[in-house]
Amino acid sequence: MTFDYDLFVIGAGSGGLAASKRAASYGAKVAIAEQDLVGGTCVVRGCIPKKLMVYSSHFPQLIDGAAGYGWQVGDRQLDWQHLVKVVDNEVRRLSNLHINFLEKAGVELIPSRATLLDPHTIEVDGRKVTADKILIAVGGRPVKPNLPGMDLAITSNEMFHLPEKPKHIAIIGAGYIGVEFASIMRGLGCEVTQIIRGDLILRGFDRDIRNEIQHGMSHHGVKILTNTVVKQVEKVAEGLKLTLAGEQEEPIIADTFLAATGRDPYLEGLGLENVGVEVISSHVDGLGYSTRSAIAVNEFSQTSQPNIFAVGDCTDRINLTPVAIGEGRAFADTEFGNNRRSLSHENVPSAVFSTPEAATVGMSEDDAQKQYGDDIKCYRARFRPLFHSLTGQDEKTMVKLVIDAKTDKVLGAHMVGENSAEVIQGVAIAVNMGATKKDFDATVGIHPSTAEEFVTLR
Incomplete structure (x- = not known):
């Protein structure tokens, strides 16, 4: 049977973009449908605009701390409308950049919501098209509790x-x-x-x-x-x-x-019932909270329909941008690049861009205790960073390692404090490689830095 496309992707977020470009690089004829701005949750209403607002929120504390270093700073005031405007401008710049990347990769962009009619047929932009393989990468959307008001x-x-x-x-x-x-x-x-x-x-x-x-x-x-x-x-x-x-x-x-x-996979109107794609449910307890559904997939992102796949936040896996990208590329390599592989969901690092910031990789102390019992050992330190020795601000940093006492293997690394995400990204490499506490101890620290605390814990 002849199809209009080798691959049709529904959703131009992180996972869909990564998969479509990778598949096109192998010579596949690819189309991608997106009814909103190209870029998905991360670019449009998640990681990027949020992190820009995080940066803005840190300036008052930095200005206050500057006095301790001899700087005289005058009155300050936030121009809210300016902040909102420049953040939105950056979002739209990045969205247009992703459109250019699709064009250069040879991927056809269809600015429309797509609906599945049968395992190989999609209705999009008022017409029907066919595809050998279909990838669902529609992401998720925020939900509200079912409460009055x-x-x-x-x-x-x-x-x-x-x-x-x-x-x-x-x-x-x-x-x-x-x-x-x-x-x-x-x-x-x-x-x-x-x-x-x-x-x-x-x-x-x-x-x-x-x-x-x-x-x-x-x-x-x-x-x-x-x-x-x-x-x-x-x-x-x-x-x-x-x-x-x-x-x-x-x-x-x-x-x-x-x-x-919380957020739910954005499955409404996809036509999953027309193609026999299995959906699984998970329940969140609490006043006004309800059962949530996600697309069931195997380790290769394949759904219950053999030629239909799903990646990213519409599945019941880890909802992080780099994970969606990794799943999308692994799918394309497997199906179009003659390189059958899957993305490991173990030891995925993550961060919380709160104030104070935090980042983590591997197992928590409680999870390690459940799996290893008393055969774990934890090393931690809590201290005031050098930067705040002159600011007068009462800020603390915490670093922690969770260790398998029998093998000395590092099971988890955790940090709370400034630049946690930057530090843990590097530590995550060591954790994924199976580093031991002795490996950490044998590493010379960069002094003075917060990161060196991970190699000096006793």
Whole structure:
């Protein structure tokens, strides 16, 4: 049978872009459909605009610290409209850059939502096309709890386009999105109240990371209400009234309310039911939270339909940009490059761009304890970085290694403090190579630096 395309990709985010360009480099005829700006969550409404706002939020503390080094700094004021505009300009510049990359690779871009009609037929831009193989890379989108008044809440999508800087923003959600935006908005001068259902933020991370970030955020002025849930939201004369239950029952009033309670794969309207692609469910417990669905895939990103594949956040794997890129390239190498391979999802490093920042790779202490029992050993240090010896600011850094006591192998590395992501990226190489604590100890440190603490832990 003759097809219009060798590969048709639905979704021009990180995974779809990587897969389409790699497949085209092997000589495949490729088309990619995208109804929004090219670039996906990371470029358009995630990693890139968020990190730019993180940078902006750090300037007040840097300016305050400059006095300790002899600098005299005058009055400062944030131009919110300017910040929003320049961030959006950079997003659109990067989106156009990705379009140019597709053109150079020979990939046809179709600016439309695509729907699956049968295992080889797609309806897109008002016409039907066929493809030998189909890759679904539609990513995810934020979801709100099913609670009264949630139509008054915004999501992370809208955070980058607020017309005015909030005076008081309330945030529900203890994951990295809620934590990062709480830190960003506090750094930009907003009053911030974060409401979490448990006693600690960032479930799944190492407990020392969770404690250090939560303590640091509180130290910077974020008000964190623990073991508390929002029951309803209503519009009142003063703004938005949040009715609470739990440890904190007194209602709060804010002018902006962010729901950062998770993301779902964007599967609606894809026509998965037309092609027999299996969808699996996972349940998130809690008031107003519901079952979420994702596309089931094997280690080679293949769905239950042999010629249809899926990568990135629409699957039930690790939702990180570099993972989606790696999955997309591995798919293209396997199906078009005569190089059958899969992406390992073990020891994937990640970061939380909160204030303080954190990064991690490998196993948490709790996870290691479950697998290895008492045969683990932890090394940690907590200290004030040299930079703050003159700023007068009470900032701390924490570094930690989790070790298999029997083999001396490093199972996990964790850090909280400035430049954590930059440091852990390098440490992750050693962890992935199976380095031991003796290997770390035998490495000469760069002095004075924070990173050297990883090779001097005793």
